[in-house]
Amino acid sequence: MAGRFLQHLRVAAVATLTLALVAACGADSYDRSDSGKNAAPAGTAYGPPGTPEGLARGAATDEAADRAAAGEVSTSERPVSTFAVDVDTASYGFARRTLLSGQRPAANTVRPEEFVNSFGQQYREPDGNGFSITADGAHLPQTHRGADDSARLLRVGLQTRGESSESRPDAALTFVVDVSGSMAERGKLDLVQHGLNTLIDQLRPSDSVAVVSYSDRASVLRPMTPVRDREALHDAIDRLKIAGSTNLEAGLRLGYDTARNGFRSGATNRVILLSDGLPNVGTTDAAPLVREIQEAAAKQITLLGVGVGSDYGDKFMEQLADKGDGYVVYVSDQAEADRVFVRQLPATVALRALDAKAQVEFDSNTVLSYRLIGYDDRALSSSDFRNDRVDGGEVGPGHSVTALYALHLRPGAQGHLADVRVRWQDPKTREPSELSQPVRVTAVDEEFGQAVAPLRVDYAAAFLAEVLRGSRYGEDVRLNDLRTIARNSGESQQVRDLDDMIGAAIGLYN
Template sequence: MKTITKVLAVCMIFFLSCTKVDDDSPSYSYENGFGEIAYNEKYKEYEENPFLKVKDYPLSTFSIDADGASYANMRRYVNLGQKPPKESVRTEEYVNYFTYNYPEPEAGENISLSSELVTCPWNEEHHIMRLGIKGKTIPEEELPNSNYVFLIDVSGSMTPPEKLGVLKTGFKQLVDELEPEDRVAIVVYAGEVGVLLPSTPASEADHIKAAIDRLGAGGSTAGAAGITTAYEIARENFIDGGNNRIILGSDGDFNVGISSTDALVELIEEKRKGGIYLTVLGVGTGNLNDYMMEQIANKGNGNYEYIDNADQIQKVFVHEKSKFHTVAKDAKIQITFNPDRVESYRLIGYENRKMKDEDFEDDEKDAGEIGSSQTITALYEVILKKNDASAEYAKFDFRYKLPDSDSSRPLSLSIRQTPLSINAASEDTRFAVSVAGFGLLMRESEYKGTLDQKMVKNLAGSSFSFDPNGYRKQFIELIGKLP
C-alpha cells in the first residue's frame, strides 16, 4: 500500500513539474529531486542573447539591472544540494549581487563609468568587454530622511518561519538602522488589507518593532489591494527630496483580486509616477512567484532581492542599506561597436532588459535605478578583428536622470585600451567574469565553451583582496558545494 501511495505521489509531482502554472505569465513549475518535495515556483525563461554581427547591428541598448535576487535564490538551491532551475538564472543578477571597486563619479555627476577589455577564459579566440558603473557615495550623515511603508504579506502561505519569520527579523534590523526623523508605516494584507501601524517616527523604534512582532499569518492573498493602500500612505507622508519607498515582503502568491502579472505590472506603472520607489523582497520555498516579483520591482522603479538566510538579511538591511537612496533613475546603456575593430558581440545576461535603440534618448521610457555607492556591471563577449590600442573598439554611452529631474544626462566613454590577458586583468574584472561564468554553468549555456567549476573557482580565488563583508569569499565556498 505504501508503495502504491508513493507511486501516485511521484506521478502527481511529475504532472505538476511538466505543467505551466495557472497564470497569464509564461512561467514554469519545478520538481525537486526524486519527488519527496514538489516545487510549484514560477519563473520566466528567456532565450539567451546570441552573437550579433556588428555590420548588421552596430548598436546594443539596454536598461541597467540592480537586482540580486537570482543569485540568492540560486544559493538556496545549492545549499540544499541541488542546481537551480535554468529558468531562474539571470546572469546579470549573479554579477551585480557583488560590489566592485569602481571609481567615484567626478564632481557634478552622480555616476562614474569605467571599462576593461580582456581575453575570454572559456574561448581564447574571444574577448570580454567589462563595463563598470558606480553611483555616487553619499556619506551616511548626509543621507536624506526616509519615508518607508513596510508592505507585508501575512497570508496563509507565509506561515513557515523562513517566510514571515525572516521578514520580521529583517524589518526590525532596518528599524535599528534608521535616523530618528525617518518614518515607518506598516500595511499588512491577506484576505483583506489592514494598516497595522500608521506612519510613525523612527524615534519610536520600540513601538515599531513591537508592531512587527505582532505579525501573524493566515488567509488568502489580496496583494494588489495592499499595494494600493501602501502607495496611498507613502503619498500622504511624502518627504520632498527624501527616500520615499515601499518595501514589499512576500512569496508572491497573490490569489485575491488582481493577481495576474500583467495586471499587477499595469497597476505598478501607474503608481510609480509619484516619485515613490518599490523594493521587493522574495522569501520562501515551494510557491515562490519569482517572475511576478521581478517584474513589479522592475516597473516600480525599484529592486528585487531574495532573502534566503540571516546573512542576506544583514546584506540588504544593514551592509547595503544606502542602496535604498536612489542617486540615478532611468539609467540606460548604449554601446556603439566599431565595425573596423569588432566582428561580433554577445551581451551576457540582461535578456529581459533589452531596449529599442531609439529608446535610449527617449526620456519617457522607463529604465533602471542606481542607489548610493551601488555598482553595476555588464559584460560582452566579443570577437575582435584587430587588436589596436590606437583605435576605438566601442563607444560606451550612458544616460540617467537625477532623482528630482525628468530630463536625462548623457555620459560617454571611449573603449580603446589595449586588450589584456585574463590573468593580467584587474581583480574586479576577473571576479565579474568568474561569476558570469558560474551563471553560464547554472544555465547550461550553449556559449559556455570550456567553462567548468575549476576555472570559475581559480578566477574568483585570485580576486578577493577587495571584499566588503566577505561576500566574494562566500562565493568561492559556494562553488565547492555544487552537486
C-alpha cells in the same frame, strides 16, 4: 515591551532591510532596431569563434547562421547595444540558497547580470552626482572552449557616489508585509520581523514609516508615523501574525494608497514589499499590478521587493520591481545578511539616478561581433536611449552596475574599440544628463590571468549562471575551471561564497 524580540537577535537582520532601503543602487545581447522590438530574445553568452569573416559579410553558412540565431551580433549590421540599467541581485541570492540546499535552481530564475552585480567591483566613484564609467577587459581564459586569439571579454562598469546616512533626504517608507500561511516557513516572517524592528531603531526621528499587512485581505497596522514614535512602530511590527491565503493584489493596492496618503514632498517615498512572491488569491498575474505601479511611480513613489524563503516567486517579484521604478533583493538567512550587507552600511534611502540607461557603440573597424551576457529582459532600441519616456533603472548611492560583453576583434585591430554612454534623470528635477567615454583596443588586451580580480570573478559568476540556466554556452566552460578561477581571485567572503556555490553545482551538474 512584551513580545519584543531581544535586541541582539536583531543586529544581523538590520542589514537585510537596510540594504532593501538602499535605492537601486537585460537584455538581448544586442540593441534591437525599432522594427524588431518585439522579436524573441537572443542568446546571451559567448560560443565558439566559428567563421567571423563569413559572419561579417553576412554569409549564409550554417555556422554563421547558428551564431547569429544565438545572439552574436555583427557590428557591420548593428554596432549599438542599448539596455536599461538593472541593479537586481535576487537571482544570485535565490540560486545560492537553492544550490546549497542540494537542489538545482529553475533555469528561468537564473539571470547572469544579477550574478555579476552581486559582487563588489572596485570602480572609482564620480566626484558629483551621476555616474563614473569604467571599461576594461581581457582575453578569454585558455580553459574557455573554442576561444581563439580574437576573442575578448569587455567589462563596462557604472558607479555612483556613496552617501552617509546623515546627509541623505528624509524617507517616507511603507512596508507591505506578507503574513499569509506560506510565510510561516522559518526564514520568512521571522526574518522580516527581526529586520524591521532593528531597522526602526536605525532610522532617523525625522523619517516616517507605515506598516501594512496582507493575507486574505489587507489592513493598515500603522499609518505613516514619524520614527520618533518608535514604540508604536515596534508594536505594529510585533503584531504581524500568520493567517490565511496570499492576496498580494490587496496588499500592494492598500500599500500604495497608504504611501500616497502619507506622501512627503522632498523626501524619498518608497513602498517596500516583503514577500515570498507567491500570490494565490485575487490577481495572480503581475500585469494589472504593474500598470498600477507604473502610475504610482510617475508620482515619485518607487517600489522595492525583498524576497524571502526557499519557495519563492522570483519572476513575479522581478516584474513588479522592474515596472515600479525599483529593484528586488533576496535574503535567505541572518548570517548571509550579516556577511553581505553589514559592510555596505551606512545604508541610505536616497536616489542618485532614475531611468538610467547604458549604451555601447562598437567600432566596426576593430570589432567584428559582440554579445551582451545577460540583461535579457532589459533590451532597448537605440532610439530609446534618449527617449526619456522609456523606462530605465533606478540606482542609489554607492551602487555599481556591470555589463559583460564577449567580443571578436578584427585581425590586427588597434585604436578605437567603442564608446560607452550612460543617460539618467535627476531624482528631484527629472532633468536628463548624459555621460560618454571612449574605449581603446588596449583596454581588452590583458591576458586573463593578469586581469584585475573583480573581472575574473565576474567571468566565473556569469558563466556559472550560463551553466545553471542550461544555456548552450554553458557547455563552453567546466565548473571545475570556474571554481579554480574564483579561488585564484581573492579571499573575500563574497568569493568564498561563490566558491561554495560552484562546489555545490559540481555535485549537481557534473
